[in-house]
Amino acid sequence: MDKENFTIACFSNEYIGDDAAVAGKMVFSKDIFAQNSHFKLGWLSLEEIGYKAMIVNFSDTVVMNAKPKFALLGLSLLKSFTPRQISELSSGINRACEEFGVKIIGGDTISSPILNISVSVIGELKGRAVLRKNAKFGDLVAFTGKLGGSKKGLNSLLRLAQISKNSRFKRPVLRDKFFYKVAHLLNSAMDISDGLNTDLGKLLKASKKGAEFTKKLSKFELSSGEEYEVLFTFSPKNLSAIKRIAAKTRTKITIFAKISHKRLRQNARSHHF
Numbered sequence: 001m002d003k004e005n006f007t008i009a010c011f012s013n014e015y016i017g018d019d020a021a022v023a024g025k026m027v028f029s030k031d032i033f034a035q036n037s038h039f040k041l042g043w044l045s046l047e048e049i050g051y052k053a054m055i056v057n058f059s060d061t062v063v064m065n066a067k068p069k070f071a072l073l074g075l076s077l078l079k080s081f082t083p084r085q086i087s088e089l090s091s092g093i094n095r096a097c098e099e100f101g102v103k104i105i106g107g108d109t110i111s112s113p114i115l116n117i118s119v120s121v122i123g124e125l126k127g128r129a130v131l132r133k134n135a136k137f138g139d140l141v142a143f144t145g146k147l148g149g150s151k152k153g154l155n156s157l158l159r160l161a162q163i164s165k166n167s168r169f170k171r172p173v174l175r176d177k178f179f180y181k182v183a184h185l186l187n188s189a190m191d192i193s194d195g196l197n198t199d200l201g202k203l204l205k206a207s208k209k210g211a212e213f214t215k216k217l218s219k220f221e222l223s224s225g226e227e228y229e230v231l232f233t234f235s236p237k238n239l240s241a242i243k244r245i246a247a248k249t250r251t252k253i254t255i256f257a258k259i260s261h262k263r264l265r266q267n268a269r270s271h272h273f
Contacts, residue, residue, distance in 0.1 A: 017206060018132050019060040019190050020123070027066035027123040031057045035114040038226070043157050046085055048170050050092025053117040055172050058100050059191045059228045062176045065130045065183040066123035068100055073107035074118030093117075100176075126180055130232075135188040135207035139233035141257035144175045147196055148220030150227050172228040178251040179230055182242055189232035197222040199231055200257070201264055210263050215256040233259055
C-alpha cells in the first residue's frame with residue numbers, strides 16, 4: 001500500500017492534490033524537512049539544512065506560478081543544540097528568505113530527539129495558476145536543467161564519501177525566472193521531488209492522460225528525487241516561444257515525451273530519501 005497517497009486521500013477535498021493549494025489569488029504550501037528521512041546531521045552543515053528546508057518549500061509555490069511572500073516555521077530542535085548551532089541553522093533559513101523576498105511571520109519551537117523543520121509558505125499568484133491536472137493530448141513533456149545529480153550526491157554520502165558544497169543534494173536550484181516568464185505558455189507543471197518517473201505518473205494521474213517517451217533517459221534521470229527541477233507540458237505551437245525564453249534565462253530544457261492515451265510504463269524506481 002502507498003501510505004502517502006492513502007494518508008492524503010483521508011483529507012481529500014477540492015484544494016488538495018497539487019504542489020500547493022490555490023484559494024483565490026493566494027497559494028498555500030506545506031513541507032516537512034526531517035532528520036533521518038531527508039538528511040543526516042553529518043551530511044550537511046546546519047546552514048545548508050536551513051537553506052534547503054526553505055528552498056524546497058519555495059519550489060512548490062513557484063511551480064504554481066506564485067511568488068512566495070510569507071512563511072511560518074515549526075522547529076523541532078535538539079535539546080543539545082547550542083546558541084551557536086541555532087544561529088547557524090537560522091542563518092541558512094534567513095539567507096533563503098532574503099534571496100526570494102520572503103518574510104517569516106511566525107511559528108513554533110520545541111525540543112526534540114531529532115531535527116525537524118516544518119514550513120508553511122503563503123504566496124500570491126503572478127497570473128493563472130499552473131496545475132498538474134491540465135495536460136492536453138498532444139502536449140510535449142519536458143523538464144528543466146539536468147537530472148540525476150541529487151541521487152549521485154546521496155549515493156556518495158551513503159558510501160561515506162564527501163560531496164561538493166554545490167551538489168544538487170545540498171543546494172537545489174529553482175527555475176523561478178524561467179518559470180514565471182513561461183507559465184502562460186504551459187498547460188501543466190509540477191516540481192520534481194520524488195523522481196521524474198514517479199512525478200510524471202502523478203501529473204498523468206491528475207490529468208487523466210497517458211504518455212509515451214520520445215527520448216531515452218538514464219535511470220539516474222528517471223529516478224533521482226529531490227531535484228526540484230520543473231516538469232511541464234505544453235502545446236507544440238508554443239515550442240519556439242518557450243525555447244526563446246529558455247535561451248534568455250539560460251535554462252536548459254529537455255523534451256522527452258508526448259501526452260497520449262498510452263499508459264505510462266514505470267521503468268525506474270523513484271528515489272526520495
